[in-house]
C-alpha cells in the first residue's frame with residue numbers, strides 16, 4: 580500500500596520553552612524523514628513551535644479544539660484561532676479527554692466537524708478500555724466511536740485522520756501486539772470504506788499506545804497501520820526520531 584505514513588508526537592501536558600527548543604532542534608537536525616512528521620503541543624507553545632518549524636517540513640497541531648465557533652466559552656480554543664496561524668492538525672477525542680472531561684462521542688464528532696470547517700485536520704482518537712476488551716466489546720466500542728464522527732461529517736468523513744489508541748496500552752508499557760492492532764485497524768478501514776468508498780484506502784489510521792523505538796517498525800509494517808500517535812516517547816528527541824525513522 581502506497582499510503583505515506585504519519586508519525587505524530589502528542590506531548591500531552593509536558594514541555595517548557597527551553598525543553599521544547601532542545602526537543603524540536605533534535606527533530607529538525609535528524610530530518611528529513613521518509614514519512615510525514617508532526618508534533619501536537621500544548622496551546623501556549625503553539626506559536627513558538629510554529630515559528631521554530633516554519634522553514635521545515637515538520638508539521639504541528641493542537642491536542643484539542645472547541646466544537647464551538649466563538650462566544651462565551653471560557654478556556655476554549657476555536658479551530659478558527661488555530662487555523663489563523665497555520666495549525667495543521669487537532670487531536671480530538673483523546674481517551675484522556677473522553678475520561679477526564681466526560682467528552683461524549685457526539686462532542687468529539689462536533690469537534691472534528693469544527694476543525695474541518697476551518698481547514699484543520701482532526702486526528703480522531705478511538706479505543707477501548709481494558710474492561711471493554713476483556714468483555715469482548717472492542718469492535719463495538721471503536722465502531723460506535725467512529726460511527727458518530729462519520730455520521731456527523733457525512734461527505735467530509737474522508738478528510739480525517741483516525742488514531743486507534745487502546746486505552747489499556749496508553750502510558751502503561753503494554754502495547755497491542757501488531758496482530759491485535761492490525762485487526763482493529765482493518766475493521767476501522769472497512770467502516771471508513773463503507774462511508775467514503777475507495778477513498779478509505781488513502782486515509783491514515785494511526786496506532787497509539789506505548790509505541791517505542793523497539794516496537795515501532797513491526798507495528799508500522801502492518802498493512803492497515805499508517806503511522807503512530809506517540810506519547811511518552813515523543814518527549815525525547817532520540818526516541819521520537821528513531822520512531823519517525825521507522826515510518827515510510
Ligand code: 13P
Nearest residue numbers: 589749750788789810811
Ligand atoms: P504513550 O505513547 O505514552 O503510551 O501515549 C500514547 C498516547 O496517548 C498518544 O496520544
